[in-house]
Amino acid sequence: MSDAKYFTTTKKGELAELRADLQGDKRDKKKDAIKKIIANMTVGKDVSSLFPDIVNCMQTDNLELKKLVYLYLMNYAKSQPDLAILAVNTFSKDCEDPNPLIRALAVRTMGCIRVDKITEYLCDPLRKCLKDEDPYVRKTAAVCVAKLHDINSQLVEEQGFLDLLRELLSDSVPMVVANAVASLAEISETSPAAADLGELDTPAINKLLTALNECTEWGQVFILDSISNYHPSEEREAQSICERVTPRLSHANAAVVLSAVKVLMQMMDILPQDSGYLQGLTRKLAPPLVTLLSTEAEIQYVALRNINLIVQKRPEILRDEIKVFFVKYNDPIYVKLEKLDVMIRLCTSQNISSILSELKEYATEVDVDFVRKSVRAIGRCAIKVESSADKCVSTLVDLIQTKVTYVVQEAIVVIKDIFRKYPNQYEGIISTLCQNLDSLDEPDARASMIWILGEYCDRIDEVEEILGSFLEGFQDENPQVQLQLLTAVVKLFLKKPTTTQELVQMVLTKATQDTDNPDLRDRGYIYWRLLSTDPAAAKEVVLAEKPVISEETDLLEPSLLDELLCHISTLASVYHKPPSAFVEGKIPVRKITLDKRPQQSESETTEDQPPEQLSAVSSDTQPTPPQDPQDPGTGDLLGDLLSLDLPSYNAAPPTIGGGGGLAEFDMLSGGIGGLQLGGPLGGGMVTAPPPASMAGLGMDFFSLSAPAPQPNNLVAPKTVWLNSTQGKGLEISGTFARRNGKVFLDATFTNKALGPMSDFAIQFNKNSFGLAPAAQLYVQSPLFPNQPFNTSLELVTGGVVMLMNPLDLLQVAVKNNVGVFYFSCNIPAYTLFVEDGKMDRKVFLSSWKELPSSNEVQKTLSYPLADLDSVKTKLEANNVFIIAERTVGEDMQVLLYVSTKLINGLTVLGELKILRNGQTTLSLKTNAMNVVPLVQSSLDAILSQ
Amino acid sequence: MFSQLFVLSSRGDILVFRDYRGDVDKDTPDIFFKYIKKWKEENGAYPPPAINQDKTHFLYVRRNNLYFVGVTKFNVAPACALEVLGRVAQLCKDYCGVLNEESLRLNFILVYELLDEVLDFGYPQQTNTEILKSYVSNQPVGVVVGSDSSGTKRTLPSTAANKPIAVSLDSMKDQKYEIFVDLLERLTVLVASNGHTLRSHIDGSLVMRSFLGGNAEVHLGLNTDLVIGREERMVRGTGSVVLEDCSFHEKANLTDFDRDRNLSIGAQDGEFTVMKYRVAASDILNPIPFRIFTNIEDGQFPRSLRITVRIKCEMPVKSSGTNIVVRIPVPKTTISVSSEPLGAGSSTEYREPDKMYIWKLKKLEGGNEEQLVMKLNLSEVTKATKKEVNSVSMEFEIPMYICSGLQIRFLRIFEKGRPVSPYRWVRYITHSDSYVFRV
Known part of the structure; x- marks a missing residue:
């Protein structure tokens, strides 16, 4: 009797019928009913309502029936967790069954029922099964540990299952060892706590190598994958691992072969690179890889993707096997494309002619993708093997003659690269290219053709007309083509300025005014600016010699390649992406994280882009200084425009205070607003309207980096320190301020004498905080009579410390051509409160308690504090940090606890008791009582602002 | 996982x-x-x-x-x-x-x-x-009950092996006690337009499908003068059959293989590959089994082409190719294709979307040849049009014929050391893999 009939019934009341059958006592009917239910389950119908009836069928000694019930349970237990509990008893009983098949079945199924409540009942049976006498049960239990870990990792770690699992590594049956290895690998990969489990030591590796020969092919894969994570301590060990792994290369299972290759590639890095052993190993790797290419297409594909990586690192392995990569006409397209890639990687001057004759054939095939890639491959050959360039170019010209549009377009794209690599060698073919202008409808091809036209514009007849005709449809072109057109016309103008003014004017206007594309507009402005300010510089920039393009335009980045090589025979090696790019959450712990280009394809497109774009921008990063004094913002503007593209700029922490950053932004927005560009060659003024989106960009940028508005820290008004009589005509007034975590002396020097003054210098006497000037004093010299000069001098600590009285006294000497003058001033303590003075709450509490009340000084402020919020912001702005705030008592008095730290490391704790009427008492506690008056007056000053 | x-x-x-x-x-x-x-x-x-x-x-x-x-x-x-x-x-x-x-x-x-x-x-x-x-506890169910053949027959239909294996002792009693051994070769050939063979190799495999109940041992003898690998070739000299590379099932017992090319294997039920090999066939495939000659000329009318495809079977007279399919690409600008009437057993089909003309022959015997004349109407003819007919590929199978010359000299079945005689079916077959003529 066949099972197909179970799929057919769809009558009404079917469920009721099934239920009746399940509850009946005829075993055959039961079995049939469950088969029907499972058939329904397979096609996605919901039969979960039968759960209780099915659980009732569980207690049976018929293995077939039991399996069916278990299959159902695994599928629906999660949706019926309460009912699933009913199954626990039977499971426990089955785990004791004399038949090992039933014991294994029970423990296997139990692990698949992903219900939390069940897991605790699983522990005891699982522990028994891990030590079962039957290897089939043990190997099933080994996997079950991983299952349990997936549901409840904590439980597994607490119950010591990991140790039991490790013991299984020494089991006498290889199949058990293999499953233990697989379980451990998964657990260590997903759980940080168990990460070191995956690290195997030398004896463990030796055990695995012994088990390797005897276990199933799949077990061999698990074991080899584990070994590939092992780093041998010395060469000899690496070599002995190689010797024991090498025989796996001739296994019929591709998975075993690739895993063995992975281990060998790892070990090869450790072996001395010039040893004969390594060369022997290299020779042994070729035949198995070649054999993989005569397997099923799917495996071939995986093998080819891996080979692609392997030959990038060690091309010598397959250098003589080029012919196996020639495509067969009945290969699936995905295999054909991969073979092409590998062929190019392996091409050398020795085998180039046979490769080229193959590629030529491929280029006339039917499949469009394959043809395109073949044409591209011919170009890559030309770039890679110089001696073949002539042949490649003539092949490409032949292909262009076929007039098949996609062949022509692809050929033009690669010819552009050939021109880059071998400048001034093949212009002869440009006329052939020009015959095909009409058939170019793809942006890549159009952009490449235009690049060629621009680059060789001085040698092409009627190039003005050609470019002009492209310009007519400028708006409809792809941005890539627009950029190329812009550059090409500018090149043309620089080479033939007399006849092309109109053209360049047109393209610049179109690029800057009629477009929404910021890239295009920016480039337009840059050219325009360059041309209008300094045509000679423009020539240097635009017609600069281009950097040589690399031979391998599509090599993976070395660090990515190395990472991928560690992942040979995994999905990463097929996608050519690091695992973090496509695996969620479960990132192996050992892995080196790389912040690299995520995709090969992306890097290819940038490589394929006509190179002008890059060279133009990079030469511009040091812009010619602005010549026009009327427009001081432009120079900065250019710099800023360019830096807009740099993502790091946005990520930079906002600069606070000082206003330096703000000024720049002001300049930027002002610059954009007032941007007026002169027309090229002074041929009439063209006024560029302020581009809306640009301004928007600028604004966004502004708001991103500008600090949120906040009160400035306290700066006292300048007071006169040295009057003109004492200073023989020199008057100095000044103050101290804290900006960006530094102390500054801000002073105004005024010459009240009759003659000019010069040669200013400053010196500090020893002081309480060891302050000293960080740099030379700068005062404009000569300082003319009645001329004031503002200067700002940064101060640092580190000078000689001498306690002064009062503490904040600073004695200063200033020298000029007239003489040396002395004066003294007071440094307000608030300029010495440092930014990292915020104390941890607990530390504060304990310090506050520890300090005796004798160390407490109280003062009642002479003015009421009304607005609590402004009090807090004022304090915080001056590095007096709020630790806690409490409201107490019926009269709602507020208690603010604050801490601050002085530049010399002294900390001061404070309590502000603010009554409802605003009357405030300030208490300060500290070890160093002598700073208290200083801090008290500072806080007074801050709060009274 | x-x-x-x-x-x-x-x-x-x-x-x-x-x-x-x-x-x-x-x-x-x-x-x-x-x-x-x-x-x-x-x-x-x-x-x-x-x-x-x-x-x-x-x-x-x-x-x-x-x-x-x-x-x-x-x-x-x-x-x-x-x-x-x-x-x-x-x-x-x-x-x-x-x-x-x-x-x-x-x-x-x-x-x-x-x-x-x-x-x-x-x-x-x-x-x-x-x-x-x-x-497993369920019994497999066969789809079609194969025509039961009596033991006296010398041949069986090719679908005879398509039956499930016996799982339980019960079903083993009803099971016919037999083994099918296939020697399969797939040919890859690429011929240049001048008739010179550019590339040719054979991928071969020896596949068994056993219904012996799982505890029989199969002994099998290959050509005694078989040479494997380039190195061996130096030592042994050229034999009749030279295999480039050869791999065996992991259970295969090869103790006698080096000496007399005999091997044995414990035959489990079901299908498994005993041996895989590769032959670089430049000497062996001479002549290649089929040869195609293509001629393209301008047609009677403007914008028309006349393509003549001639296929010749170069095998000995007693062998023949069957299920032959020849694929001829036509230019992209083709509007219509027609062909002159063909003999019995031949048919043609035009696959418009692929621009591919397909010629099918049921059978072609050794030494014989057939010809197809196609007339194409095109919308445009350029210098490159003719080049679009760049290669003609073909598919075929050749029953009871092995290009490499590999042979199964004997096939003996032992059960616990005692020879038994179940039904033994041996089949040789050659398939095309990638078989292409450049025009």
């Missing part, structure tokens, strides 16, 4: 669905099939076997128009996954007799039983047909 494994029919129906880890949604078959369908519409071909859909990864193989698909969230070993899927397909074939939608529906409970043992928590455990027998 695998979170799910499912089998879909060519129309996307779920035939088997097994969830191993519960970490992926259940709508994966739908997502997968939509992806395949879309890709096929856009590219006219099947996608590569590893597919990433939103960090859920599908690995699939196609066998007999069925999709065997594994789903995972991990960075698995794709080669391992694809091998497992291939084995699952092979197991289904062994246990169900043939691999198709119907046979899977008929035996779906059995397939679930197998999948339970093949993978645990998504990790492959056991894929050996013979060993798995002891873990």
